Amino acid sequence: MDRIDARKTEELQSLLRGTENIVTVSHTHPDGDAVGSSLGMAGWLRSLGKKAVTLFPDPVPETLAFMLDEEDRANCLIHSEFTASAEAALRQADLIFCLDFPSPSRTEGLAEVLRQAPAPKVLIDHHPGPEEDAFRLCFSETRISSASELVFWVLDALGAELPLKAATALMTGMTTDTNNFGNSTFPSTFEMASRLLERGVDREGILSAINQSYEERRLRAMGMLLDRGMVITPDGVAYMILDAATIRSYGLQDGDTEGFVNLPLAVRKVRMSLLLKQEEGHFRVSIRSKRGVSANRCAQRWFHGGGHEMAAGGKLFFPEDIPSPEGAAAYIEKVTHEEFL
Numbered sequence: 001m002d003r004i005d006a007r008k009t010e011e012l013q014s015l016l017r018g019t020e021n022i023v024t025v026s027h028t029h030p031d032g033d034a035v036g037s038s039l040g041m042a043g044w045l046r047s048l049g050k051k052a053v054t055l056f057p058d059p060v061p062e063t064l065a066f067m068l069d070e071e072d073r074a075n076c077l078i079h080s081e082f083t084a085s086a087e088a089a090l091r092q093a094d095l096i097f098c099l100d101f102p103s104p105s106r107t108e109g110l111a112e113v114l115r116q117a118p119a120p121k122v123l124i125d126h127h128p129g130p131e132e133d134a135f136r137l138c139f140s141e142t143r144i145s146s147a148s149e150l151v152f153w154v155l156d157a158l159g160a161e162l163p164l165k166a167a168t169a170l171m172t173g174m175t176t177d178t179n180n181f182g183n184s185t186f187p188s189t190f191e192m193a194s195r196l197l198e199r200g201v202d203r204e205g206i207l208s209a210i211n212q213s214y215e216e217r218r219l220r221a222m223g224m225l226l227d228r229g230m231v232i233t234p235d236g237v238a239y240m241i242l243d244a245a246t247i248r249s250y251g252l253q254d255g256d257t258e259g260f261v262n263l264p265l266a267v268r269k270v271r272m273s274l275l276l277k278q279e280e281g282h283f284r285v286s287i288r289s290k291r292g293v294s295a296n297r298c299a300q301r302w303f304h305g306g307g308h309e310m311a312a313g314g315k316l317f318f319p320e321d322i323p324s325p326e327g328a329a330a331y332i333e334k335v336t337h338e339e340f341l
């Protein structure tokens with residue numbers, strides 16, 4: 001990571017001056033980093049006596065509910081559930097932080113309202129290709145672990161003192177985005193972690209909340225998928241398809257399948273792994289790859305998506321891309337074969 005640009009810090013300082021109603025926005029299907037960067041920022045803003053609302057396009061999954069306490073819940077708006085008040089909050093904000101996404105389009109149904117909201121928008125993100133014109137000020141860095149880490153360094157540059165709650169949220173976001181220091185970890189990442197430990201963050205508590213608090217159905221579904229669902233093609237592409245019937249029979253909810261896509265990478269011959277989850281009119285696609293193979297390119301070329309080099313996502317629509325959900329396996333085998341030609 002490069003040092004935070006002093007001019008940008010000054011500009012942020014002056015944007016913050018006099019603001020009272022601040023809204024943070026993050027991406028659809030919020031993950032630990034989306035929630036952690038939002039709560040970290042909002043927690044710090046509240047410690048300054050400002051009003052800070054965290055806005056998400058759709059609900060925070062049950063598996064991440066531990067990250068929000070009562071105050072966080074009272075100041076959290078979900079656009080898909082409280083559309084009018086979420087949109088009003090954005091229009092009435094006097095500053096908007098956009099966290100963990102590079103373009104308003106990643107907020108889907110919220111994108112137009114976000115673009116048109118009159119308040120200055122500050123981006124803090126770690127994805128490639130930020131849409132710079134959509135923001136007044138961009139802190140965008142790809143050689144960093146997570147948006148949570150970049151929030152930490154931006155706040156550090158401002159001389160911020162982090163409340164323990166905000167510090168814990170940022171540590172949690174970084175921990176989930178790096179799979180507990182397993183990927184995308186830079187010298188700055190360990191430095192941040194070290195500083196947060198000194199601040200008193202309970203890392204073991206975070207790890208237990210992340211890894212030891214799932215419902216039984218997650219492990220049952222994982223076992224079934226690995227035993228019977230996973231296919232490995234001759235090209236070394238592993239894929240698993242969770243169709244609507246399977247999702248229903250296991251009672252799977254958003255968040256239950258977090259991390260599943262990484263599991264097939266444990267097999268030596270697997271170079272790339274895809275997990276498909278059926279939703280209304282499309283599959284949600286997660287892609288992970290090993291070094292030298294681009295999950296990002298595959299997501300962009302074949303699944304209307306993108307992301308990071310080795311961790312990306314997208315969608316596969318029916319009947320637009322494939323005639324029916326049953327055609328997903330054949331589509332994956334065809335396009336990934338082409339990808340490796």
Ligand SMILES: [Mn+2]
Nearest residue numbers: 033100147177
């Ligand atoms: Mn992230």
